Amino acid sequence: MAPFWLAALVLACGVGLTLIGAVAAWAGANLVKRLAGVLIAFIGALLAMAALGAPAPFLAAGVALMFSHAGLGLALIVRLQESYGGVESTEIDAEDRKAEASERMP
């Protein structure tokens, strides 16, 4: 059993990492950075779960979830790179907006 202060420290680190990762996943300007944010958020969540004493199957499910998100995200980034010629989310959003505006023209 880990001492209380160590568990609290790991929990704080985990929650902090999750928040940093979540912000990066939401607002990252580059899709690869967004995916990195996703991974950081999951690693933080796993740390927090371990500090809170989550059972082993739960932690294993968390790891599986992290890898499934990473796999799907990576596949999407490759397809986006092929389709848009880049992975900068600002450029992709600008192209989407342009295409949507042209669709609305009668």
Add this chain to the structure above:
Amino acid sequence: MSVLSLASQHAPLLMILAPILGAALAALPMPARASWACAVIAALASAYFAIDLGQRTLLGGAPLAHYGEGVALAPDGFSIFSAALTAGLGALTLLAAGALAKGLNRRTGPLAFALALCVAAGWLGALAARDWFGFVLGVETGWLAGVALAALRGERDRMALSAAMRMLSAGAAASALLLIGVALIGRAIGSWELGALEDARIVTPGLASAGVALTIAALALKAGVAPLHLWAPAAWGRAGALALLVIGVVGMVGALAALMRIGAHGLGAPAIGGGVAAGLAALGALSVLIGSVQAIGAATLPRLAAYAAAAQAGCILISLALGSQAGYAAALVQLLALAAAALALLAGAAAAGGAHMLAALDGLGRRAPLAGLAFTAGALGLMGAPLTIGFLGRWRMIEAAVGVGWWWAAVAAIAASLAGVFYGGRLIERVYFRRANTTIEAPPRWGFAFAPALVAAIAATLWGVEPSLLLDSAGAAASLMLGAAP
């Protein structure tokens, strides 16, 4: 003992297993039509078991059972009502998808139907799960299958890829918060059983409150509740007709039902119930306000549907926050009303040739009468027009709110209906009172496969005329949730 009665005893497991097995079969490389047939049979079997369970438990008074062997399942009142709804919606959307199979090739067709079944299976699993482990796995299966389904459209429309990426990154952040939330709850109550939250002696209410808040926020994001719905308009708008039907109807209702389940368990815990009620009410009020304003200004049909769904979801959350039997029953009736309206609008749009722009609806009542009728029923349901199920839900919500002195909640319900008159009225006006614009008119993609979904949506909307069966079911589900006999 006959096979059917034996199957009925294991209905919660079979309603999840049927779509999972169906997905495995449908994913085999075969023509899209054959894959669709497998998917429909699996979805119908799942709907049969879910509706049978609901009928026996909510109307027949059969006791709730726990299924702890192998797969730990313990459906409660909300689970049983909303699982029947979700599985029924899954069957209807997959039937309607038959008309869309022509547009899918041999490679993507089977995958699309398999993913659609996985969405239904995932959310059904979350609804029936006994412990947090099963709940999280169900939520994530349903969500990730939805993301992959949205991305399948990327072969034809690259914007579907960016919408799927947005969905993935927002959903992943929510999933991480969900994991922490669940771990906080487990730590605070000393148990990983979902139902233990209500009975546990919570010595650290702060920890439990934080856990429930994170869990509810994560589920609200996945259900498209405002202001956490940033991914929804893009994903709904670009996902393609089949994915839009699955994500916008089955996924949204499944996520909302899962949120309601957790919210009700949180409300039932004396140490944290007050805080949970305040959080749900605040989130609901915000969702009504933001969703209504955005729906009034929406330029495309999927965006309008996404924003309108957020506004309706807000009313559901406020009803839930009341914490009473009447409030729970009102929330369930409104969930059904929202499902009927979403099915009517989205299946109607798919039947009308995938009409996305509002202008493409001009004159639809003459070109595709059944789709036009479905649009009208959906719009009237969103408004809460008299004799529709939407009206019944609002009325019950107002009654329940006034009963506990929440006058502001009654005002929020009326405001949501008034906003619904603006955006719903705009749809009806376009369908019946405008001449078709030939330059942007989408050709109706009529197929008999759309008929069940459209007729069911219209019939469900008009259920408000004779609602005794629905009210009995919702009342029984609410009573079970509060620990009383149905």
